Amino acid sequence: MRFRLSGAELDTASLRDAMRHPGSGGFCSFEGWVRDSNEGREVDGLSYEAYAELAEAEGERILQEALARYGVTDARCVHRTGDLDVGGLAVWVGVSAAHRDEAFRACRYIIDEIKHRLPIWKKEHYVTGESDWVACTHVYREHEHELHHHHHAPHMAAPFVPDYSRQVRLREVGEAGQARLAASRVLVIGAGGLGCPVISYLAGAGVGTLGIVDGDRLDASNLHRQTLYDARDVGEPKAMLAAHRVAALNPSVQVRTWLDPLHAGNAVEVFGQFDLVIECTDDMRSRYLSSDAAVLSGTPLVLASVYQYEGQLQVIEPGAPCLRCLWPHEPAPEAVGSCVLSGVLGPVPGVLGAMQAMEALKILLDLPRPRDPALSLVNLLDLAITRLPIDAKQGCALQGGCRAMAQQALGRAQEEADIDLVFDSLEDAIEAGFQLVDLREAGEIAAEPLGITASRQIPATQILAHAAELAQGRQLLVCASGRRSAHAARLLRAEGLDGVHSLAGGLLALRVEG
Amino acid sequence: MTVVHLQYYAQLREQAGRSGEQLATSAANVRQLYEELCARHDFTLAAEALKVAVNAQFCGWDHPLRDGDTIVFIPPVAGG
Incomplete structure (x- = not known):
């Protein structure tokens, strides 16, 4: 195996020695280290978690591609898993080749592809004591910008170019709409029954950045309704699996993942990094947190939830009535039911999730839509949609307004939490x-x-x-x-x-x- | 007696064993109606946990009943 995951510290001297070949006139290596800050936040350490089986297969594939593409003598890579301190060696890439040019290029190709394609996630530990899962993916790949360097591998497929012609053809979308989607950042909270269609449709539509939040691992009982996944994925973190599916479906989409649920301490800040949020969890606390964070950050929010054969859909655009306007306080868990306890038929979250994706696209593309706030009840046994207008003068307005209600709730939760x-x-x-x-x-x-x-x-x-x-x-x-x-x-x-x-x-x- | 049309969602549909019914009631407002239904169907949810709408408009619990009204009781649901 040329690619390897390692839970232990790497010995670069022995890694380098293994690259010596009589035919090699040069050796080039890249080392990725843990630095002390990311996006303006001080970091004091990292943890890496990998979907090992997939990471090893994909890593091996990348190294084989590099060998074929650049004709180098040897190419190897080791990626760390587990906990690392600042300055720690996270990833090592080594290439030896007859000449330096292809060694440099292959080395660059490998690290770019590793970062783009491998299902490896890092959890950043901030100096403040918090931590966040961050996907090790990015979109820029140097070799996509190389000219005339395909001669080593004439069989290599051309880089994938997304084709949005079927939606660009729509008069209301057009090239301008497509550009809007490419510039959009959408956060999907929950990669389950509702989240799967949402993520698929938005990735397919070419939304530029998708954030995916999910703290759960895939269970076999999820597969009847969570269509992004398959039987081999059971036991893996859903956010990682979903991110990998997005990369496969539309490589031009940038993905960021959170492998822990958002909390009162970070929700408003995270919402602020996105143009729109779609709440797809089966968790009442998360739904209220999302409503509060949407109100306080001024981010549009698309809420949906399902129960057996029916669902509810609510779009909260900035200034519109929030979830608390309907039900001021989070109900007790036994009052709301869940897919686990009450059961659900697979297509039900499928339909509601597809409706959420549709609402999201309507907002991002500013398509014609009803502007009066409403709660829609969708009954899939009767095939009936009831749209109930929400009176903005009732609800939170009677208790100081949505902002005050959200601030209070968030403040309370935050104190209690940390x-x-x-x-x-x-x-x-x-x-x-x-x-x-x-x-x-x-x-x-x-x-x-x-x-x-x-x-x-x-x-x-x-x-x-x-x-x-x-x-x-x-x-x-x-x-x-x-x-x-x-x-x-x-x-x-x-x-x-x-x-x-x-x-x-x-x-x-x-x-x-x- | 007032004749009203009822629609049930989520747990209420499950507990009533139907998605709607027509009912002749002596209740004067929606709160009294819900109390009557709790006895009739063994509903477990308190009125405070629900939203109620009459003729596709949300309303308060003291909303009076009229012949032919369509009334919907809506619990929050959390499945995903």
Whole structure:
């Protein structure tokens, strides 16, 4: 095998030595390293996850292509998986050849194709403690811009050129509409029953950038309705699988993936990177989060959901009534049903997903459409669509408006989500870069010492007076039960100290666990 | 008695065992009607969890009933 995945550190000296051949007059290598920032965010490490079987087959294919295309003597590549620190060697490409020109070109070809085609995903760990999955795909490939270098491989197919003639022919679309689609960025949340048709149609239509969010792995029970996938894919992360399908369907589409669900802390920022969002999850919390993030970021949102033989569709353009205008509060899980508990026939999310894709294209292309906001009920047993107009003066408007409602909900969720942190031990917290602040009274500390040195001891009641000392770095507030620390953390957050957290359950929880 | 047309969606359709029915009721408004239906079909969802529409327009729970009204109770659904 010329291509290999490695969970362990790479030894470049031995990799290089293996490239020596009597016929080779030169050797060229490329090393990809982990750098300390990406798109303006500070990064302190990466994790790589690969769809191993597919990555190995595709990697091997790329190296064979490079050999054929450039006539080099040897070409090899190793890609890391697992955790890497800043400066770590993530990917190594080596080529040896009779002459330097083809060695350079083949090396460039290999790394470009690896980044474009391999189902390998990286999770960036930010200095702020968050992390995000980022697809290792990009669209620019140097060899597509090479002239007259096909003589080594006359059998190679010409690069794929998308043909949008069937939709460009539509008077309302035309070349201008196609250019609009190519410049559009659409985020699809959920790559399941609804997401599959959405992703297929938008990729096929030539939407320039598709973001795909899905935290789940493919289950065999998904296959009756999730048409992007096949039996070999079971067990793999859906966002990765979907991204790979998009690359196969339309290589000109740039794909970004999130392998964790969005949360209150990043949803508005992520929405802000897209022109339109399509909510396709089966998760009520995600639907409310999407509605709130759409309102606050001013991003159009297409919502749909299904139940057995029917579905609901709602388009929220900026300023229009949101999900909370209909149902102000997230209902209890038992009230809403799910595909798991209630069952669903495959074509039902297929139809609703296709309708979502249609609504998305209508907005992106600014096609004629009803401008009054509505909830559409689609009953596929009766073949009936009921369109219920939504009165913007009711709903959120009676409670301060969609923005205020969204801000409140998001604020609450955010506090709940990231203030309380769970650790197995205080040593783990220190290792993760936290400074410990013991909020207990002197008597409590004497009776039950931490067993580890806290950076500070500040009684909970005096915490605000010490806010200035806690403004730098990440602070983990600790008390007996987690109640005082959670409250103190909220007080400090209100003062703008974003790096303050509370040990969930307090020292009690550590003792129970330990 | 007022004669109304009812349409059921999602869990309500499942619990009622039909997607609609015609009903003669003594209920004066949609809230009373829903209470009557809860008893009739063992609906488990509270009215607060639902949206209600009369003649294809969303309305409040005190909306009065008239002969021939078409009434739709809509729970939020989350499947995908």
